[in-house]
Amino acid sequence: xxxxxQSPSNKVTEKGKDVELRCDPxxxxxxxxxxxxxxxxxxxxxxxxxxxxxxxxxxxxxDRFSAERxxxxxxxxxxxxxxxxxxxxxxxxxxxxxxxxxQYFGPGTRLLVL
Amino acid sequence: ELKVEQNxxxxxxxxxxxxxxxxxxxxxxxxxxxxxxxxxxxxxxLFVLLSNGAVKQEGRxxxxxxTKARLSTLHITAAVHDLSATYFCAVDxxxxxxxxxxxxxxxxxxx
Numbered sequence: 001x002x003x004x005x006q007s008p009s010n011k012v013t014e015k016g017k018d019v020e021l022r023c024d025p026x027x028x029x030x031x032x033x034x035x036x037x038x039x040x041x042x043x044x045x046x047x048x049x050x051x052x053x054x055x056x057x058x059x060x061x062x063d064r065f066s067a068e069r070x071x072x073x074x075x076x077x078x079x080x081x082x083x084x085x086x087x088x089x090x091x092x093x094x095x096x097x098x099x100x101x102x103q104y105f106g107p108g109t110r111l112l113v114l
Numbered sequence: 115e116l117k118v119e120q121n122x123x124x125x126x127x128x129x130x131x132x133x134x135x136x137x138x139x140x141x142x143x144x145x146x147x148x149x150x151x152x153x154x155x156x157x158x159x160l161f162v163l164l165s166n167g168a169v170k171q172e173g174r175x176x177x178x179x180x181t182k183a184r185l186s187t188l189h190i191t192a193a194v195h196d197l198s199a200t201y202f203c204a205v206d207x208x209x210x211x212x213x214x215x216x217x218x219x220x221x222x223x224x225x
Contacts, residue, residue, distance in 0.1 A: 033212065043202065043215035056212065091156060095211065100145055100164050103213065105157040 002026065004106035006092050012112045013082055021077045021109045025094030032075050033095075033103060034067060038088035046090075049075065050097055082113045116141045116207050120216035128224055130192050135219045137186040137203035145206040146186045147213065148177050150199045157202065161188075193223045 005024045013019050025032050034046040045059040049069045060066070064082075069075040079086055089110050093103040117140040127133050137146070144165055149157040161170040163179035163186060170177050174197065176189045186203055200220045204213040 031211065035213075035215075042217055043204075043213075045212045045214065048212050059212070093157075100162070100206075101211065102147065102159045102162050103211070104159065105149075107156045 004092055004094050004104055006090075006106040006109050008109060009107065010110045010112075012114065014114055015084060016081055018078065018080045019082055019111065021079075021090050021111070023075045023077070023092030023094075023106060025073065025075070025092070026104055028096070029094035029104075030072065030097035031095045031101070031103075032069055033093040034075070034077050035091045035093065035105075036088045037091060037108070041088075043091075046077070079111075082111075084113050087111055087113045116143075116205060116214045118203060118205050118214050118216040120201075120203060120219050122219060123217060124220045124222075126222045126224060127190075127193050129194055132192065133190050135188040135190070135201055135203075135221075137188070137216050139184050139186075139203075139205045139214075139216075141205075141207050142181070142184075143205045143207045144179075144181050145211075146179050147204045147206070148186070148188055149202045149204065151202065151218070152199050160201075190221070193221075195223045195225055197221060198223045 007022045032049045048056040064080045067077045089108040091108045092106045095101040095103045119138045146163045148160040161177040166181040168179045179186045200218045203216045
């Protein structure tokens with residue numbers, strides 16, 4: 001069956017530009033997560049959506065980062081005025097939404113800010 | 115703040131040998147996950163451990179959880195080259211299911 005998909009797979013941008021990263025979760029999964037993986041910081045939680053509840057944004061590193069989830073399905077992570085330290089792999093995961101549920105990860109978007 | 119530590123960070127072992135990766139965490143939790151990551155790839159779920167004393171096994175890998183000691187182990191039996199990857203443990207400390215990951219253990223199994 002279809003897993004979590006993300007696009008683009010790679011993104012190179014110039015410092016100061018805005019970027020949008022997309023995540024399509026597994027069909028039927030109500031919970032969606034964004035994580036970031038970088039050499040210096042390892043794997044970090046960014047934001048969490050559960051159904052129609054207000055998202056948990058506690059992991060977003062700055063107000064340049066935002067995310068939305070439309071129709072309870074597709075999510076977009078937006079980074080405004082990108083900085084070189086934003087270079088990382090951005091991973092999206094989804095789950096059935098209850099506690100104790102396994103999170104299934106997408107292939108990630110590799111972002112390089114020049 | 116929850117901290118999750120893994121050791122070792124890097125492990126080189128010969129095929130056929132046994133070894134254990136350790137995952138310590140700093141706050142109470144009874145939900146711990148193990149993931150595998152191959153180079154350039156995403157995370158693949160290996161085990162979900164949901165209670166004290168939980169033990170799960172799949173092939174040459176066995177994971178266990180001791181919530182009182184705040185410790186999980188991933189034991190590798192008779193390693194084979196195909197197990198070469200980076201292994202992460204991740205802890206969910208509350209109801210939000212947002213995971214805090216360990217630093218990862220890069221396993222290299224040599225022929």
